[in-house]
Amino acid sequence: GQNIDQPTEMTATEGAIVQINCTYQTSGFNGLFWYQQHAGEAPTFLSYNVLDGLEEKGRFSSFLSRSKGYSYLLLKELQMKDSASYLCAVRDKESSNYQLIWGAGTKLIIKP
Amino acid sequence: DAGVIQSPRHEVTEMGQEVTLRCKPISGHDYLFWYRQTMMRGLELLIYFNNNVPIDDSGMPEDRFSAKMPNASFSTLKIQPSEPRDSAVYFCASRHTPLNTEAFFGQGTRLTVV
Numbered sequence: 434g435q436n437i438d439q440p441t442e443m444t445a446t447e448g449a450i451v452q453i454n455c456t457y458q459t460s461g462f463n464g465l466f467w468y469q470q471h472a473g474e475a476p477t478f479l480s481y482n483v484l485d486g487l488e489e490k491g492r493f494s495s496f497l498s499r500s501k502g503y504s505y506l507l508l509k510e511l512q513m514k515d516s517a518s519y520l521c522a523v524r525d526k527e528s529s530n531y532q533l534i535w536g537a538g539t540k541l542i543i544k545p
Numbered sequence: 546d547a548g549v550i551q552s553p554r555h556e557v558t559e560m561g562q563e564v565t566l567r568c569k570p571i572s573g574h575d576y577l578f579w580y581r582q583t584m585m586r587g588l589e590l591l592i593y594f595n596n597n598v599p600i601d602d603s604g605m606p607e608d609r610f611s612a613k614m615p616n617a618s619f620s621t622l623k624i625q626p627s628e629p630r631d632s633a634v635y636f637c638a639s640r641h642t643p644l645n646t647e648a649f650f651g652q653g654t655r656l657t658v659v
Contacts, residue, residue, distance in 0.1 A: 466647060475636060476588070478647035520588065532601070533648075537587040 435459050435528070437536035439521050444542045445511055453506045453519050453539045461526030466533065467495050467506045468520040476520055479506070508541075516543045549651035551637050557657045563625040566654045569618055570639030578648060579612055579622050580636040588636075594620065627658045 436458045445451040457465070464483040468476040482488055482497035482504060494507040506519055521536040528534065550569040558564050570577045578593040592602040594614045602612070609628070614620040624631055634655050638648040 464645060468647075475650035475652050477650070481645055481647065483645065532590060532593065535588045535590075 435523075435525055435534045437521055437523055437534055439519075439536040439539045441537070442540045442542065444544060445508075447511055447513060447543055447545050449511050450507065450509050451511060451541065453508070453521075453541065455504045455506070455521035455536060457502050457504070457521070457523045457534075457536075459502075459523055459525040459527070459534065461528075462499060462502075462523065463526045464524040465495075465497055465504050466522045466524070467504075468522065469517050470520060470538065471517045479519075511543050513543050513545070516541060549637055549639055549649050551635075551651035551654050553654055554652060555655045555657075557659065558627055560628055560658055561626045562658075563623065564627045564631075564656060564658075566622040566635050566637075566656070568620045568622070568637030568651060570620070570637070571649055572618065573641070574639035574649075575617075575642055576640050576648075577614060577620050578636075578638040578640075579620070580638065580650075581633045582636060582653075583633045591622070591635075624656075627656075629658045632657050 438456045466481050467479040469479050470476040480495035482495050487496045492509045497504045518538040518540045520538045522533040552567045575596050579591040580588050582588045591604045592612045597614045612622045634653045636650050636653045638650045640646050640648040
């Protein structure tokens with residue numbers, strides 16, 4: 434079957450670093466996306482990983498290990514505006530036309 | 546490009562009424578998706594279109610839900626009759642064909658059925 438797990442909620446301090454984990458089980462992995470969603474707004478794209486390793490983009494980095502079915506999103510130098518939900522989504526070749534399977538999201542709370 | 550445009554942003558309706566949600570995808574995108582998001586169930590794919598053709602509607606909860614895409618620049622999601630459990634935020638998203646491209650979401654329609 435298909436399953437994606439993320440922590441429901443995390444808290445971190447402004448200026449610090451936080452790592453949000455995502456584990457998945459799919460029969461035909463074909464890429465992993467991270468999206469950010471502020472309360473009351475639409476999800477917006479952060480990163481895409483299809484090969485193992487780390488993808489860095491400014492303060493945000495995303496890591497993938499296909500053998501472990503594991504990814505994480507690393508946020509550095511946290512700012513108050515980073516308070517949002519972070520959604521992990523996996524593309525599965527076995528799903529209809531390679532559609533995304535979405536995690537429930539991790540709500541990140543940044544404290545001063 | 547103005548991005549994916551949805552209307553209305555908010556809709557409050559009485560149980561039993563028909564509700565129509567509208568979406569204009571980004572020009573040139575050949576995939577369009579309708580999602581529903583609730584606290585309990587997260588983001589759920591309802592239906593998606595490729596080149597205006599419905600490909601997979603297995604996520605549509607009931608026959609009360611229907612979606613159309615008469616042309617490349619417009620899609621509707623209709624609920625008839627609406628029920629309180631349909632209350633949610635409905636997102637429309639679009640993307641290009643290549644699998645490594647991300648989907649762009651509209652701002653969503655917050656539907657409340659009382």
